Amino acid sequence: MKQPVRVTVTGAAGQIGYALLFRIASGAMLGDDQPVILQLLDITPALDALQGVKMELEDCAFPLLADVVCTDDPNVGFKDSDYALLVGARPRGPGMERKDLLEANAAIFSVQGKAIDQHASKDIKVLVVGNPANTNALITQRNAPSINPRNFTAMTRLDHNRAMTQIAQKTGKTVNDVTNMTIWGNHSATQYPDLFNTKVDGKTASDLVDQEWLENDFIPTVQQRGAAIIKARGASSAASAANAAIDHVRSWALGTEGDDWVSMGVYSDGSYGIEEGLIYSFPCRCNNGDWEIVQGLPVNDFSRGKMDATAQELAEERDGVKHLLP
Numbered sequence: 517m518k519q520p521v522r523v524t525v526t527g528a529a530g531q532i533g534y535a536l537l538f539r540i541a542s543g544a545m546l547g548d549d550q551p552v553i554l555q556l557l558d559i560t561p562a563l564d565a566l567q568g569v570k571m572e573l574e575d576c577a578f579p580l581l582a583d584v585v586c587t588d589d590p591n592v593g594f595k596d597s598d599y600a601l602l603v604g605a606r607p608r609g610p611g612m613e614r615k616d617l618l619e620a621n622a623a624i625f626s627v628q629g630k631a632i633d634q635h636a637s638k639d640i641k642v643l644v645v646g647n648p649a650n651t652n653a654l655i656t657q658r659n660a661p662s663i664n665p666r667n668f669t670a671m672t673r674l675d676h677n678r679a680m681t682q683i684a685q686k687t688g689k690t691v692n693d694v695t696n697m698t699i700w701g702n703h704s705a706t707q708y709p710d711l712f713n714t715k716v717d718g719k720t721a722s723d724l725v726d727q728e729w730l731e732n733d734f735i736p737t738v739q740q741r742g743a744a745i746i747k748a749r750g751a752s753s754a755a756s757a758a759n760a761a762i763d764h765v766r767s768w769a770l771g772t773e774g775d776d777w778v779s780m781g782v783y784s785d786g787s788y789g790i791e792e793g794l795i796y797s798f799p800c801r802c803n804n805g806d807w808e809i810v811q812g813l814p815v816n817d818f819s820r821g822k823m824d825a826t827a828q829e830l831a832e833e834r835d836g837v838k839h840l841l842p
């Protein structure tokens with residue numbers, strides 16, 4: 517049996533947490549042979565609810581669950597942590613954009629970045645889910661200067677999965693036929709889901725649909741899917757978000773399949789002309805617990821405009837939180 521790894525989940529008493537923890541403990545995220553210690557962090561008023569979640573985790577008798585720690589102290593929550601899923605943040609309501617949450621949520625990530633810097637493993641892999649995810653990931657990263665910036669990522673896998681289903685349904689295929697999907701940019705209404713590099717059954721997806729559907733149906737549907745769920749459910753997506761978080765970390769830790777890639781919000785090294793240092797969603801291949809941006813994909817004028825617009829929004833969000841970026 518491998519040694520257990522420490523997985524910190526923040527906002528563990530919330531909606532996404534409830535859909536996430538049981539799957540991590542079952543081995544769905546890090547594999548059937550990897551025991552985990554869950555370090556669950558939430559705010560003080562949520563600690564009773566968190567104890568209830570811990571009791572339920574115990575009642576599953578998961579063979580891979582070595583221990584569960586519940587705390588309201590980030591210094592305890594991130595102690596020696598190998599993986600951190602930063603979910604704890606306020607969700608948006610109807611009529612809000614995700615960046616409207618910046619004021620409420622940004623401070624959480626500067627505190628947690630500092631705690632990660634001081635207490636976590638220097639090899640920690642961090643996934644930020646709490647919105648606005650890309651800019652919160654940037655805040656976390658900048659507050660943890662002793663850790664490689666590549667170790668901080670933001671979640672666009674939910675958008676990626678949504679886009680796969682939309683194109684599969686449109687072409688009468690299944691998601692098993694869809695590969696090489698890319699979400700570029702911000703997890704926001706400016707994100708750019710790219711069908712020019714996606715394949716369906718080995719054929720280029722943009723050749724299988726008309727430009728009118730691609731521009732006026734597919735792209736806005738993916739961009740607005742979170743808002744559509746909030747309207748329908750009266751609460752933001754939770755189970756699908758938890759599923760995407762599992763997918764994101766699993767790909768990162770255990771690798772991507774063959775030539776396929778996944779979408780991850782990662783530290784830009786200037787690839788595709790995107791300003792260095794932004795946390796921008798790129799096509800990424802993962803191997804040996806590391807990711808790399810897939811290089812050399814063709815970018816037409818239509819894509820270029822959309823990729824730049826979402827980068828511009830990220831630069832504006834960054835400039836709006838300058839005071840939290842040491």
Ligand SMILES: NC(=O)C1=CN([C@@H]2O[C@H](COP(=O)(O)OP(=O)(O)OC[C@H]3O[C@@H](n4cnc5c(N)ncnc54)[C@H](O)[C@@H]3O)[C@@H](O)[C@H]2O)C=CC1
Nearest residue numbers: 527529530531532558604605606607645646647671674757
């Ligand atoms: N990146 C993505 O694709 C997605 C992101 N989200 C975002 O995930 C976040 C969480 O969503 P839900 O679980 O539905 O919300 P929720 O309100 O059900 O749960 C949030 C939890 O975070 C806790 N929390 C608040 N401040 C905290 C702090 N400083 N430290 C630790 N925990 C703290 C709350 O007490 C609560 O238990 C929201 O910001 C939401 O917008 C949601 C869906 C998809």
Ligand SMILES: O=C([O-])CC(=O)C(=O)O
Nearest residue numbers: 608647674742743752753
């Ligand atoms: O839309 C929201 O606020 C929640 C979220 O990020 C998503 O479902 O993509």
